[in-house]
Amino acid sequence: MDEWKPSPAVKPHKKRSWYLAWKYKLMNQRALRKLCQTGAVLFLLVTVIVNIKLILDTRRAAYEEEEESAQDYDDEMLNVEVPRHPVNNKKVLDVEVYSSRSKVYVAVDGTTVLEDEAREQGRGIHVIVLNQATGHVMAKRVFDTYSPHEDEAMVLFLNMVARGRILIFTIKDEGSFHLKETAKNVLKSLGSQVAPFLSWRDTWTFVGKKGGEVYGEKHAKSPALSTWGDPVLLKTEVHLTSVEDAECHWPDTELNRRRKRFCSKVEGYGSVCSCKDPTPIEFNPDPLKDNKVFDVPVAVIAGNRPNYLYRMLRSLLSAQGVNPQMITVFIDGYYEEPMDVVELFGLSGIQHTPISIKNARVSQHYKASLTATFNLFPDAKFAVVLEEDLDISVDFFSFLSQSIHLLEEDESLYCISAWNDQGYEHTAEDPSLLYRVETMPGLGWVLRKSLYKDELEPKWPTPEKLWDWDMWMRMPEQRKGRECIIPDISRSYHFGIVGLNMNGYFHEAYFKKHKFNTVPNVQLKNVESLRKDNYETEIHRLLGEAEVLDHSKNPCEDSFVPDTEGRVYVMFIRMEQEADFTTWTQLAKCLHIWDLDVRGNHKGLWRLFRKKNHFLVVGVPASPYSSKKPSSVTPIYMEPPAKEEGAVPVPAVAAAEQT
């Protein structure tokens, strides 16, 4: 009884009697006793609860330790993965193709992949290429075969498409006027029954597999010259093949994985996607010895002309001394295909949400690209600026490496450009020769960071100003009398035909015959003589040795320059003040060089080649070199032709075109 009551300090007897008394009292009071019991039970319950809590806490603590480890590191912006288009294992695609005078559309499995009902646009044959395994659109083109030569482009394109691809054709408005026999034969070989007989304003749709079956064709003849064929709607089914069959079996390397990704997405790039012996996508050109531009970032300004970009990047990556890690391609807009091209070559690309329109859009894209370039390469003192429609000379970097120190040291320089505005086949001769010019040619040039950061960037034209960035850069407020260094023979070639300020005629007249250096490792001569003061000495030396041409002859005639080689000749033209280019413009016109505005001048002096002789033109009396004119010689004056009515206003700039 008393063994559980250990309290030796208390006298047991007395205690006992007290206890018993208390107990009996208690027993008599049922209610109190019950309370005591309930208390004990409650106490037990609390113990149990504490117990359970302990177990829970311990478990939670253990769990938290693992969980918390990641908690701080959670990305607050939860990137919700957009579920990919459900992969349907369907083996059949429903294809709908519509052709009519004013509207065409193509729908694949209910999804419209082409719809064109714009007026005055999209005339000709629309072609869509589908992947035969996935049904994805790989290429979309329109060939205006109402106009000449477009059929040749179409043949070229169709030949580049890999065998087995699904081709969809539809005509909008008119597509037969300049569709020649060759093109018709190609269409016939694809299985078209109608193609050889396509005629004026017919409507036509055709779906077939390259080198295989025909899935359907519909055609409506135009009843009369003045009317169109009835709209036709072709509905057909295309059977998909397995992915295995649709792909080439290249050896599994990193490069080929890039190639595979590219080739399963897009079409129209020819041999890069050939199963047998595809064109390389890595070029490993010779490195340059003592390359001073190896660490200079290269910004490639691009729009949505992926085929141009492809050609451009090939030539850029083949240039000696190129450093692919420094190249960034800036794409104006969220276009996929240019990005695919960039990834094919393993370069980095940045997309830019278009701001503003037309010229201003290009300007804003330039600004963003240049700022980003200097942000990405904060160490860089320079940036090379290229555009997507340029071929790059094999010695482009060698040319820059030899001349870039001038830009660093000579404050009177504005840029180094790879482009000579006046360097045509018949006016450029010496790949080792450089000039100083007061105009900024663009088309492949080097920009000094300090110029951009301190002067240009803060006051760059804002989006609402529809200015051309290059025209703006040429304005005296920006240029401040500084000059650019250019080569006699350009290190870039402008091949773009479609663009904001560009069309076929314009390109043919002003760009096609431009000379382009193809000789590797050209050693530039006398780079030091390009410095501000040295250049004056050099010019005076040249003028001193130059033979004065016979000013009684017509300078436009070939006989104006004697049939010699390697001589230096000078002629004097009238130039009343610094901005008087009347005679020069006429001379430029008859020499078939750039005459749309004044380019390539240095203090009223132009330097070019005629018949392999160095040919100097001095404007008298505005030029400081006028003193070299013998007093007997009268400067030539050429009258501008009487103003023609409706003279075609030609865009003055061609450096910044985008589609």
Added chain:
Amino acid sequence: MQKINRNVVLALLSLTSLVFLLFQLCYYKFYLSQKNGAAFSKVRGSQSGQDSTRWHVVRKFLGLISSHNIPVYLIDPLILGLIDKDIEQIRSSPDGPSPECKYFCAPRDFTTFALLDKTWKHEVGLFRTAEKMGFQWLKIINKDPRLDGMDDLSGMEIPLHYIFKLASHAIHLVVFYERSGNFLWHGPLRLKQHMDRKFVPFRKLHFGRYPGAYEKPELLLVSIDDLKVQIPKNPSSFLEEMSHSRFLECRYREARAFFQLYPDDASLDAVEFRKRAKSLLHLAALTLNNLGVKFWLSSGTCLGWYRQCNVIPHSKDVDLGIFIRDYKADIIPAFQKAGLPLKHKFGKVEDSLELSFQGEDDVKLDIFFFYEEDDHIWNGGTQAKSGKKFKYLFPKFTLCWTEFVELKVHVPCETLQYVEANYGPEWKVPVKTWDWKSSPSNVQDNGVWPVDEWDDVIQIY
């Protein structure tokens, strides 16, 4: 008797449960303390088994990256701490074989290395080789902050961290990027939703809780524990740098929103002022950094950074803050030498010190000295003509790095509180007329300078 027995049983039960409860409480307490010291207890538990694992993993990793010509350097703070103790010895005998494994054998979950982004080519081959060697790897990518400030550019995401795991050890590879302002930056480590949260105990990583800014380190190739590794030439200064490397990105998105509301001033005057303010700030930063004086962007300059990521064109000066404990008497001569004459000096080192230097073309450089109290920080102002003193109060703050006009500079980490203290809750609205004696919301009158001190505490040049 039965009734008594029941009571006895109940009492017995109560007693045992009491004892049990006490025992459990003790156990719980013990468990909690164990959890807090988990890193250490775990280490102790696994010492015998793990010590060579780490060394082997590090060796394998170094082999992997050297086979791909990727230059990494060691930034593990624990190892650098150990190395720093023997740095003289290591420097003097760079190739000596180690008698014992001293550095790479202390069992830890991680060893941290750094990689300069521009020194490698992002080859996929590295990861294939790593897999073949048995490494599991995790890549953490995120937006490129160097493009963040740009309107509407979307570049590819860039890798910020890599983790290579082999057996029980993991290598944390932090990718450093060069930023404008001639410094290195590493990003925060943030896991995306689909990522494995238990890949490694992320919480124990030394890098990645915040982004960080560092100077470009000079490297030293050393051989420790028979492994050749690059380490920062001066480990102690690296560790010191690391302890306050936290970097704040400018709030570009908010700045854009601000400019939507209040279009930027694109006038020639504004362009010119920004250019001058920028070059003045560059000059001031150069001067103070040479003296080793820590400073931060204060007042209007800080507001410009926080609100619009740029210099406010209608502010007429550049404002910097310096803790009075960092004050050096050389500051004035150094600025004068740099071509910035002292314009005025108010207060004294013990109280309300403020310096103004005259920059080129009317741009003024104001340096306010900050005095720390127990629960706040303040700086003083003085009205020249009346000798009145003012006090500007700020809540306590610490300093973070940021990038501003192509410069790595400090700003208060708690920028919002700082700006709000100074400019009130309406700081988002541009104000062109500002009276420094009454406009700030944290200004207090602080008496008047005694007239006999005026010559000393009010100096105008």
